[in-house]
Amino acid sequence: MPRPRRRSTELAQLLRKYESRNVTYVGGESPVFWESANDVTVTDADGNDYLDLTAAFGVANCGHSNPRVTASMQQQAARLTHAMGDVHPAAVKAQLLEKLAVITPGDLTKSFLGSSGSDAIEAAMKTAMLATGKPAFAAFRGSYHGLSIGALEVAGIKKFRDPFLAWLPERTLLLDYPDRNADQALEYARRAFSRRYDLAAAIVEPVQGRGGCIVPPAGYLAELREICRERGMLLIIDEIYTGFGRTGRMFACEHESVVPDILCLGKALGNGFPVSAAIASPAVMDAWAASEGEALHTSTHLGNPMGCAAALASIAELEGRELPKRAAMLGSLLVAKLKPLLSSGKAAGIRGRGLMWGIELHDAAQARVVIEKALKKGVIILQSGAEGNVLSLSPPLTISQADLERGVDVVESCIA
Numbered sequence: 001m002p003r004p005r006r007r008s009t010e011l012a013q014l015l016r017k018y019e020s021r022n023v024t025y026v027g028g029e030s031p032v033f034w035e036s037a038n039d040v041t042v043t044d045a046d047g048n049d050y051l052d053l054t055a056a057f058g059v060a061n062c063g064h065s066n067p068r069v070t071a072s073m074q075q076q077a078a079r080l081t082h083a084m085g086d087v088h089p090a091a092v093k094a095q096l097l098e099k100l101a102v103i104t105p106g107d108l109t110k111s112f113l114g115s116s117g118s119d120a121i122e123a124a125m126k127t128a129m130l131a132t133g134k135p136a137f138a139a140f141r142g143s144y145h146g147l148s149i150g151a152l153e154v155a156g157i158k159k160f161r162d163p164f165l166a167w168l169p170e171r172t173l174l175l176d177y178p179d180r181n182a183d184q185a186l187e188y189a190r191r192a193f194s195r196r197y198d199l200a201a202a203i204v205e206p207v208q209g210r211g212g213c214i215v216p217p218a219g220y221l222a223e224l225r226e227i228c229r230e231r232g233m234l235l236i237i238d239e240i241y242t243g244f245g246r247t248g249r250m251f252a253c254e255h256e257s258v259v260p261d262i263l264c265l266g267k268a269l270g271n272g273f274p275v276s277a278a279i280a281s282p283a284v285m286d287a288w289a290a291s292e293g294e295a296l297h298t299s300t301h302l303g304n305p306m307g308c309a310a311a312l313a314s315i316a317e318l319e320g321r322e323l324p325k326r327a328a329m330l331g332s333l334l335v336a337k338l339k340p341l342l343s344s345g346k347a348a349g350i351r352g353r354g355l356m357w358g359i360e361l362h363d364a365a366q367a368r369v370v371i372e373k374a375l376k377k378g379v380i381i382l383q384s385g386a387e388g389n390v391l392s393l394s395p396p397l398t399i400s401q402a403d404l405e406r407g408v409d410v411v412e413s414c415i416a
Contacts, residue, residue, distance in 0.1 A: 011045060051403060116276055142208050212360065334355070
């Protein structure tokens with residue numbers, strides 16, 4: 001029996017009074033105010049426990065408060081919490097850059113570090129413009145690459161762009177993200193690219209996350225890679241959500257053996273500590289001039305030692321426990337358990353890969369009701385999709401089979 005949520009009610013009143021009203025939704029059972037979290041269990045300010053089927057926006061791939069990551073941050077905090085990232089950096093920054101060069105595919109060996117996914121996207125866009133001398137991009141409807149003003153230019157979800165259209169140059173070529181016919185979508189992209197001579201790069205998610213967990217047809221990503229090469233465009237792959245084991249491989253682009261020109265990473269990189277990266281080949285990244293003492297693209301917290309320590313520990317945990325392989329195994333069990341929703345007509349679609357799945361319902365109102373019901377029963381899930389009609393399941397990769405099945409049972413009962 002859940003405890004009364006008195007403290008959460010008090011905190012919600014504080015949010016209403018002091019936070020911008022655009023940020024946190026307050027209504028119904030939301031929000032749950034987190035007090036602590038351990039692996040897949042979240043405890044709120046009133047002592048209620050919840051099963052997290054979101055990994056907190058796909059961040060806690062190694063589980064919440066992972067002991068290895070936590071110990072690494074504690075040790076780093078005792079030595080050094082901040083350095084001068086682009087002037088006198090911490091030693092751990094160099095170690096992380098070296099590790100990223102080892103684990104990423106192909107010749108992606110030179111990185112920009114940041115604090116958020118938007119930081120990685122902005123760095124990638126600037127790099128592509130310098131490398132090609134061109135100002136515009138191709139992107140996809142339904143895509144989500146962050147909400148900073150530069151990233152908004154390649155955003156494919158209308159509601160995020162519309163309030164700022166007066167500023168956005170709207171040079172971006174927006175394509176439909178393919179979910180069925182790869183050949184038709186590729187031919188359309190080829191024709192659209194041929195009419196534009198100002199495109200620096202195409203930017204794509206290997207699986208659309210915020211857009212509703214859409215997986216492109218087999219072969220699409222590999223062929224898009226070739227089209228970009230033919231056109232003299234770069235390919236930027238946004239793995240901020242899909243990276244670090246989420247889809248059953250360390251990086252989702254590896255399912256098709258695709259090596260992008262620039263790879264954007266974030267979320268699970270620090271398993272809870274804000275750190276991100278844009279990684280490119282030397283040929284592309286060296287479009288930036290060597291620093292002469294003043295970096296053209298930097299930030300105060302670039303290469304923060306706490307973030308670097310967390311990232312190194314997170315990568316070690318992913319590799320040591322073979323969590324990408326675990327995601328693939330559990331994903332096979334998950335899809336088998338979800339299929340009855342489709343055959344019974346209770347869901348309009350089931351799609352995903354690894355431990356990243358979307359349940360498409362008939363409308364956004366139904367999705368919101370299911371999320372509220374699940375929360376009452378102690379399970380946290382998210383709403384996604386351009387229309388808000390998709391339930392998103394992306395639990396920590398450490399989740400047990402029993403907890404995964406229990407969580408899905410709750411979701412299915414709420415849909416029913």
